[in-house]
Amino acid sequence: GFDPPHQSDTRTIYIANRFPQHGHYVPQKFADNRIISSKYTVWNFVPKNLFEQFRRVANFYFLIIFLVQLMIDTPTSPITSGLPLFFVITVTAIKQGYEDWLRHKADNEVNGAPVYVVRSGGLVKTRSKNIRVGDIVRVAKDETFPADLVLLSSDRADGSCHVTTASLDGETNLKTHVAVPETAVLQSVANLDKLVAVIECQQPEADLYRFVGRITISQQTEEIVRPLGPESLLLRGARLKNTKEIFGVAVYTGMETKMALNYKSKSQKRSAVEKSMNSFLIIYLIILLFEAILSTILKYAWQAEEKWDEPWYNGKTEHERNSSKILRFISDFLAFLVLYNFIIPISLYVTVEMQKFLGSFFIGWDLDLYHEETNQRAQVNTSDLNEELGQVEYVFTDKTGTLTENEMQFRECSINGIKYQEVNGKLTPEGFSEDSPDGNRHSLMKEEELFLKAVCLCHTVQISADQTDGADGPWHGGGTPATLEYYASSPDEKALVEAASRVGVVFTGTTGDSMEVKSLGKPERYKLLHVLEFDPNRRRMSVIVESPSGEKLLFTKGAESSILPRSKSGEIDKTRIHVDEFALKGLRTLCVAYRRFTPEEYQEVGKRLHEARTALQQREERLADVFNFIERDLELLGATGVEDKLQEKVQETIEALRLAGIKVWVLTGDKHETAVSVSLSCGHFHRTMNILELVQHKSDSTCAEQLRQLAKRIKEDHVIQHGLVVDGTSLSLALREHEKLFMEVCKNCSAVLCCRMAPLQKAKVVRLLKTSPEKPITLAIGDGANDVSMIQEAHVGIGIMGKEGRQAVRNSDYAIARFKFLSKLLFVHGHFYYIRIATLVQYFFYKNVCFITPQFLYQFFCLFSQQTLYDSVYLTLYNICFTSLPVLIYSLFEQHVHPHVLQSKPVLYRDISKNAHLGFKPFLYWTVLGFFHAFVFFYGSYLLMGEDTSLLGNGQMFGNWTFGTLVFTVMVITVTMKMALETHFWTWINHFVTWGSIVFYFIFSLFYGGIIWPFLHTQDMYFVFVQLLSSGSAWFAIILIVVACLFLDVVKKVLYRHLQPTSTEKAQLAEAGSGVGCVDSVCCVPAGEAACASLGRALERVTGRCSPRRCGISLGS
Known part of the structure; x- marks a missing residue:
């Protein structure tokens, strides 16, 4: 009999589940063959999804605010926080629930697929999910393997079969797998049913190309031991080709198969914009706490005087008046916190997610990123890093298959x-x-x-x-x-x-x-x-x-x-x-x-x-x-x-990257001379460049001495450009003890070439630069399995759809067919995405400062009694309906400079580098602008429609809600017009949502204030908006305040554009002068001429700037 090994890192599989009879064997527990890619079940969906969503800081914050509103007497209804929170949570839950339902559907299809297994001397038809470890499975030609199988025999005499693993690693070439000679002859079910053998192998692991095991076959009186390696293992998801049928024994099933272990989890990389966004949130939380604490202190300072005691109309009971001062202070602080809480934009995260998800489609639709020869278009594996494409400072590239x-x-x-x-x-x-x-x-x-x-x-x-x-x-x-x-x-x-x-x-x-x-x-x-x-x-x-x-x-x-x-x-x-x-x-x-x-x-x-x-x-x-x-x-x-010939336009692309201020490092496994020759031919090294070498060092001391000499030479010859060549052994020595000196030399070189590099060394170099004090944004691009480690290590990983399989593509954030497409990806898409999302983030905080600051200012006029300036419905709908669409459409379609100009002038990329639009200065500008506009809204309304001004012809004075509605109206118009001022590229959609948002606000306010709503406990807003619009002085105030707010902004833009224009603004002026026409190649899916032309017509109607003419297709009628 067979005795199982005692090591826990191996498993023992008795073929056809013929367990030994001597009683010493304790059956091992193996996973069943069900594939589960879904996250939720019917029972755990609500609690699990809510838990996941409330782990996000903004959602948790608004949940706390909502609970505070429920527990204490607050100036605004709990609905003002609860409804937006419910909307955000519900939309996200529906999206995630639908996606999970699709996963359940796909799982059921896979798990219910029919398969044939050998049981009781015959072939039995069953479902894929019922396969157990040890079962002998029959797979016919062109079928996929339902589990990870060790090949026992095929219809060929030598026990070989051909397999394609395209669905696993993208490699389309046929791979040959072979059975051990003793089982290869067992080509019938009857013979296989007599097989007495046991397989010992490693426990499941994700590596597709590694398998360690052995098979012990009992033949009469002797036991034959044969090794099993990757050539014996048929992976789940692979397909049988050029072979009539095979028999194999299941060794890994269900979620333990290599395919399941390789399910790609969502990238955990975080972009610089997201980090900036979180920093801004913390600053605004500090502003919120400051305003709440200041308001609470001023309330008690003023109420210390008898004449300013708390007003009777606040409705406080005697018990509340005589309660503990500490409790009253905390209660008031929380009430002010609730009153000002909308300074934190709840819908920011949802809008950013929608923008990234919808915006990522433009990369796949771009005709300029479509490679006709291979029929491959650009691929987006994660949309979380779109804007990071506009921030790259270092490009690390493989040579073979990437540059060549x-x-x-x-x-x-x-x-x-x-x-x-x-x-x-x-x-x-x-x-x-x-x-x-x-x-x-x-x-x-x-x-x-x-x-x-x-x-x-x-x-x-x-x-x-x-x-x-x-x-x-x-x-x-x-x-x-x-x-x-x-x-x-x-x-x-x-x-x-x-x-x-x-x-x-x-x-x-x-x-x-x-x-x-x-x-x-x-x-x-x-x-x-x-x-x-x-x-x-x-x-x-x-x-x-x-x-x-x-x-x-x-x-x-x-x-x-x-x-x-x-x-x-x-x-x-x-x-x-x-x-x-x-x-x-x-x-x-x-x-x-x-x-x-x-x-x-x-x-x-x-x-x-x-x-x-x-x-x-x-x-x-x-x-x-x-x-x-x-x-x-x-x-x-x-x-x-x-x-190995260079790819088309590699030299031009590298030169463009250099003009954009991006340093290019080539990391290759090739020998020193080959790598230098290719670097010179592709323009990575110039003939005029001083080439420095750190090669063939065997000891730590010689490597350190050479590094010091190189640093000295660079300092002495700082006028000319330097290129550095490092080999793998010297690099290992340099990184061991002299990391700082090595980085100093590298950073002062225009181009670096690392040759004879092992895959992990590539990742180490990327990590070294990534974690250096300047923390530059890095991009790694490669086409082979040996590039995966550096692609995963870099901030942005790009896979080339080459001839070395698809491992690089599968592990990348983006995939393109040729290196030359990198320039369009960075200089156009990266530039646009960064500008769009940077403006979106700054604008969101700006409009919420505009929204809440008048609430704070109003407290000085109501003795900090926590009276709200706006109606609860307006509080609820400001971020959800009135101001959300213009900025979303802007963040999808904005093209502040023509794409062709961006690509032909790579130097424009420098204007947005180092997170220029989300730095402290732009943040301060938008925040101060928000406070300035808020002051103008409030004090402009107060001065123009103040105590001595009557509202109507009959002399009736305007009240609290009318004043608040006037401020709110001016605010909605101003922040929408501010978005219009920021927009350079107008489509009919931009016009529709920008002016439509203002029109919608007016229509909604007339409708809301024109009806008595029976389910509302107060009717404060009844007829208020109608009265406001019937006053000529109100219209005058609205127009004057909006102009006053935006006038300085317009003047500032005009002066800066003419006195201190940036490179981008100069390009805009040149473009306006030249009258650049329609973009030829924004968004066309290469799905045949009819589909292309149809999509082109639709998108041209939408954006006004999209046509598939580069396909050579007429738009027709």
């Missing part, structure tokens, strides 16, 4: 110390033309052939299943057989295998555990014994094969830094020189080597590999040790040089 196309073309190679080029399908030594007689040709043929065979055997390239048959035909000439099409996850490998096939050594596919190669038309079969997979730490991969003659060979390829030190023979020095020459041309380099094993050596290698691969504990560490033991004493064969 990641489309490799073989250019040169070095074999046995001689450089070769491909000329018309033949390898020709450098300096010889195709027709030149080459005296060394025959003596080198053996080395050339061995080198090309190494290239053809040491890779993970696949051939499409429907094409392999065609590869058996006769081979013609020096080209690739027409029927062969190679697929590879690594573009380098594909380029090398294709190049080898063109010059005479053709990889024709795999059959079972054999690799087939045609060397000059002669087929050869190599038995694949072991694959030593590539990993970023080793920077190499190897295969051990058995040649047709029975010889055991190791073929290795990798970075020259990992191959050359392990080589003991071959033309090492010449090859190193050639590698450096390739790198100077900007070519990507790999070195190729091999080793022959004696039978004794191979036996030792096989034993060590088996022990490491079947280990359940520390398997990776053991394998690394074994790989190092195997990959030594190599014989160097040569090196390859592969060209």
